[in-house]
Amino acid sequence: MTIVIFMIHLKNRNNLTKPVFSLLIGLFMSHITLGQNVHGIDVSNWQGNIDWNTVVNDGQVYAWAKASEGMTYQDPQFINNMTNGLDAGVVMGAYHFARPDNNLATEDATNFLSTAGIYIGAGFLPPVLDLENPYSGGQSIVLTDLFTANELSAWVMEWVSTVETQTGISPIIYVNGNYANYLNSTVNNYGLWFAQPDESLTPPVNIGVWDDWMFKQYSWWGEVPGIIGDVDLNIFNGSMNDFNDLIGINTADFFSSIELEDVSLFPNPVLNQLNIYGLSLDVKYIQVSDCNGKKLKFTMEKNQSIDVSKLRPGVYFLDIKMINGHSFSTRFVKF
Numbered sequence: 001m002t003i004v005i006f007m008i009h010l011k012n013r014n015n016l017t018k019p020v021f022s023l024l025i026g027l028f029m030s031h032i033t034l035g036q037n038v039h040g041i042d043v044s045n046w047q048g049n050i051d052w053n054t055v056v057n058d059g060q061v062y063a064w065a066k067a068s069e070g071m072t073y074q075d076p077q078f079i080n081n082m083t084n085g086l087d088a089g090v091v092m093g094a095y096h097f098a099r100p101d102n103n104l105a106t107e108d109a110t111n112f113l114s115t116a117g118i119y120i121g122a123g124f125l126p127p128v129l130d131l132e133n134p135y136s137g138g139q140s141i142v143l144t145d146l147f148t149a150n151e152l153s154a155w156v157m158e159w160v161s162t163v164e165t166q167t168g169i170s171p172i173i174y175v176n177g178n179y180a181n182y183l184n185s186t187v188n189n190y191g192l193w194f195a196q197p198d199e200s201l202t203p204p205v206n207i208g209v210w211d212d213w214m215f216k217q218y219s220w221w222g223e224v225p226g227i228i229g230d231v232d233l234n235i236f237n238g239s240m241n242d243f244n245d246l247i248g249i250n251t252a253d254f255f256s257s258i259e260l261e262d263v264s265l266f267p268n269p270v271l272n273q274l275n276i277y278g279l280s281l282d283v284k285y286i287q288v289s290d291c292n293g294k295k296l297k298f299t300m301e302k303n304q305s306i307d308v309s310k311l312r313p314g315v316y317f318l319d320i321k322m323i324n325g326h327s328f329s330t331r332f333v334k335f
Contacts, residue, residue, distance in 0.1 A: 037201060038062075038236040038243050042095065042217070045077040047227050052081075052088035054226030061243070062091040062125055062236075067116035069134075070099035071107035074115045082119055091247055093125025095174065098159065099134055101141050105158035110313065113166055114269050117315045117333035120167045122248035127167070128193060129159050130174045144182050153184040160190055166314040172214060180208030193217065193234075201235055213237055214246075263320070269333035272309040274318075276300070282323040289317040308334055 039059060043050060044066035055063070065081035068074050078094070085092045094116035098108060112127070120127050133140045143152060160171045172191040175183070180194065191214040196204040204216045215234050222233035236243050263278040276286075286298045286306060298306040308316075311334045320328040 038238070038240055040064075040091075040215075040234045040236070041222065041224060041227075042066075042232045042234060043077075043081055043227070045075050047229065047231055048077070050081065050084065051226035052084045052090055055085075055224055056088045056090050058225045060090065060224060062093070064093045064095045064125060064128055066130075067094040067096055067119075068108075068112045069097035071103040071111050073097075074111070078115065091123070091125060092119065093128065094119050095128035095130050096159075097130045097132075097134070098156075100143060100152065100155045101134060101136075101146055105155045106162055109159050109162040109166075113163065113313070113315065114333060117167065118268055118331060120163075120169050120315065121331060125247060126169055126191065127163055127171045128174050129156060129163075129171055131156060131179055132174070132176065132195070144178070149182050149184050152179075152182065153186050156183065156187050160187075168315075174217075175208075177206045177208065180210060181206065183209055185209045191215075197221075203237070263328045265318070265330065265332055270308055271334075272307065273305045274308050274332060275303070275305045276320070277304065284321040284323045287319040287321075289319070290314060308332075 038061050040062035041055070041060050042064040063081070063085055065078055065085065066075040067078045082092050082094070094112070096108060096112040096116075100108075116127065131143075133142055135141065147155070156173065160173065163169075163171050170190060172193050173187060174193040174195065176195040180192070188209045188211065192207060192210040192212070193215040194204045194207055194210075194213045195217045197218060197220045199219050201216075201218060204213055207213055214237055216237065217232050217234050219233040221230045224231050224233075236246075238246075263276065266275045266277065268274075283300050286300055287295055288298055288306075288308070288311070289295045298308075300306060313334055315331055315333055317331050318329065
C-alpha cells in the first residue's frame with residue numbers, strides 16, 4: 001500500500017522535530033478495494049514502545065492512542081505513539097478515558113484538548129470518548145450504579161459537545177453493549193465505536209440506542225508484529241473511500257496553502273507567547289481564527305512571537321500571509 005503524505009513539523013528549542021499533521025492530501029493509492037476490510041488498532045502506554053513501521057507493514061491502516069484520562073492524567077506514551085505512528089504513515093487519532101465518577105465533563109474535555117488538540121482535524125481519526133468502567137484501588141467502578149441513564153448521557157453529551165465546539169470535529173463514542181443499552185438516545189448522533197471482542201469481523205449486535213456502527217473492536221488479544229503483547233484490533237464499517245471521507249482527506253482545503261515548509265511553532269499547546277520560527281520573508285498579515293470562524297489579526301513582535309494570552313482556551317487556526325504571496329497555515333492549542 002502506498003500513501004501520499006505531506007508532513008508539517010514543529011521544532012522545539014533543541015531543534016528536534018515532531019510531526020503535527022500527517023495530512024493525507026491525495027487519495028490512498030491502495031490494493032484495498034470497495035467492500036474490503038479496513039483494519040486498525042488502539043494503544044496506550046500498556047503496549048510500551050511500538051515499532052510503528054512494522055505495524056503499518058502488517059496492514060494496519062489506522063490507530064487510536066490514549067491521550068488522557070480524567071482531568072489531570074496524560075498517557076506517558078501518547079506523544080511517542082502519535083509521532084512515530086505518523087512518521088510510519090499510520091492514520092492516527094486520540095482517545096480520552098472518561099472519569100465521570102470524579103470530574104465534570106468539561107474538566108475531562110479540557111485535559112483532553114490540552115493534550116491532544118493539535119492531533120484533531122483533517123488527516124486524523126476523529127477524537128474519541130472512551131466510556132467504560134474505570135478502576136480505583138484495583139476495584140472496578142460500575143458507572144451505571146452511580147448515575148441514572150439521563151445523568152450519564154448528559155455527562156457524555158457535555159464532553160462531546162465541548163470537544164466538537166472547540167475543534168469543529170464531531171467525536172466518536174466508544175462503549176460496550178452494557179453502556180450502549182444504558183445511555184439515552186441523545187448520544188446517537190455521534191458515531192459509535194463498539195466493543196465486542198468476539199474475534200469476528202461480522203457486524204456487532206445489541207448496539208443499543210444507535211442505528212448503525214462506525215468501528216467495531218473485535219479483539220482484545222490481537223497479535224500485531226511490532227507490538228509486544230496483546231493489542232486491541234478494530235475494523236471500520238465501510239470502504240477505503242468511506243474511510244478517506246471520515247478523516248477528511250478529500251475536504252482539507254484549509255491546508256492547500258501550505259508553502260513555507262520550514263516555519264514552525266513553539267510551544268504548542270501555548271499559554272501566553274506563541275513563537276513562530278523560520279519566517280525570513282516580510283509578513284503581510286497574521287490571522288488567527290477560532291472554530292466558529294471568528295477572525296483576529298495579530299502583529300508580529302520583534303522576537304517573532306505573538307501574544308495569545310487573551311484568547312480563550314481551545315483550538316485555533318493560524319494563517320500567515322507573506323508579501324511575496326507565500327502563505328502558511330496550521331493550528332495551535334491555547335490552554
